[in-house]
Amino acid sequence: MLQLNQADQLTCNSNPSGGQSVFRVDFRAGVRNALPKVAILLCTYQGQRYLAEQLASFEAQSHTNWSVWASDDGSKDDTLAILEAHQQKWAEGRLFMLSGQAQGFAANFVSLTCKDLIEADFYAYSDQDDIWEADKLARAVQWLQTLPAGVPGLYCTRTRLVDADNNEIGFSPLFSKFPGFANALMQNIGGGNTMVFNNSARQLLREAGENKSVVTHDWWAYMLVTGCGGQVFYDPEPTLRYRQHSCNLVGTNSGWMARFKRVRMLFEGRFKEWGDSNIAVLNTLEHRLTPENREILQRFVAARNMSLIPRLIYLKRAGVYRQTLLGNIGLIAAAVFGKI
Structure with missing residues (x-):
């Protein structure tokens, strides 16, 4: 289902003691003039009810240099029609559509992460039913740009919980302990829908291979980045509205x-x-x-x-x-x- 023309192809401080790490970034500062490119990795399946609202939140991003790579796992509803409508509406090169493996959401995200034809400065995972805050990408990019070249970096955040009708119902847990490998072996602290990572992190994920069976794509990313000496920043500021509804494949872990x-x-x-x-x-x-x-x-x-x-x-x-x-x-x- 890949739809793109040939011309469009894209050629925290560490704390070894295990205590809480504090990383302060002035998110009020403007982004660089030459905006880095963010590839939004969106996986869809039967997502017609909420997808348009999520795509609209991409349009509202203050960081404007992004493209969407949507991998669909065989939707039979209007998901593809919604994606195609936005592909026509948006400028050329904004949205590309691919076929997933139909092996579940984790396999779809892992496969999308490893696609050779996707090239960008940073990569953002996205579910089909959330709503991003306007500064979501800007906050992530600004922190990731503070890392030295070659250091794998993974940004993730707390989330604001909303019901099916976008009414606020609470927040995801606020974690305060240092994000490190010893923690990653036991749990994942960052929801995939909040994660943004750099090319060094992506190289690790691709090296691990797309044919591996993983529990979840976000836990996979947290373990590999921390294990291989990368840095993870858990932003306590919620950057998206995490919709809780009857069709959630993975919901919040609170309560x-x-x-x-x-x-x-x-x-x-x-x-x-x-x-x-x-x-x-x-x-x-x-x-x-x-x-x-x-x-x-x-x-x-x-x-x-x-x-x-x-x-x-x-x-x-x-x-x-x-x-x-x-x-x-x-x-x-x-x-x-x-x-x-």
């Missing part, structure tokens, strides 16, 4: 129902399955992990196959952690019952 669901998944062995998948992906880039993070991974892998007391000792030495007190209590419980 007691979400906590109960995580406990149930723990005892069903889901977390252990996720750990197996994450380790397999990380082994692909083991040679790119920093020495410290390679040791963390080795201790975590060893602990999973030990008896109770050695398991707890090795996990303590690995330094793995979650962002909240309840999360870390759950981590201990998972370790005790051999469910990590």
Whole structure:
């Protein structure tokens, strides 16, 4: 379904101690005159109800140098018609359409991330049913531009939660602990719908390969960037309206129902399955992990196959952690019952 003409083809401070990292950026400053190009990686499936509103929020971005690469997983509703209408409405080169693999949202995002024909300065993941705040790309680009050349960078944010009719209902959890590899092994702190990353980060993701089975594309990105010595900035300022509705494939993790669901998944062995998948992906880039993070991974892998007391000792030495007190209590419980 790729629709483009040949002429259109595109030829935080680190805190090793594990404490909270503070990174201050003056987001009020203007962006550079030569605006870097952002490729918006949009995955769609049966998205007709909310898609137009999301596309309108792209149009409203204060950072104006962007293009949309929409990968559709076989929609049978009006999703393609909406995309085609915007392709005609927008300037040439603003929106490109591709066919997904029809293997689920994570596989679609991973495949889109690895496409050779997509070239830009930065890359932004996008769901089909959210609404971006006007400064979303500008904030991300300004932080990413502070990184030294060659350093993988990943920007993510808190979100403002809204219902199906765009009425505000709360916020996603506010995380305060340092975003690092020892945390990434246990959880993902950044929703994919908020993530923007640079070419160095994308190179890692492409090297890991699009044919790998991942739990979610955003967790995949968080693990690889932190593991290979990149920097992650978690912006506490919400940059999008995260729509909660009955058709959400992945909703917010806040609230007691979400906590109960995580406990149930723990005892069903889901977390252990996720750990197996994450380790397999990380082994692909083991040679790119920093020495410290390679040791963390080795201790975590060893602990999973030990008896109770050695398991707890090795996990303590690995330094793995979650962002909240309840999360870390759950981590201990998972370790005790051999469910990590």
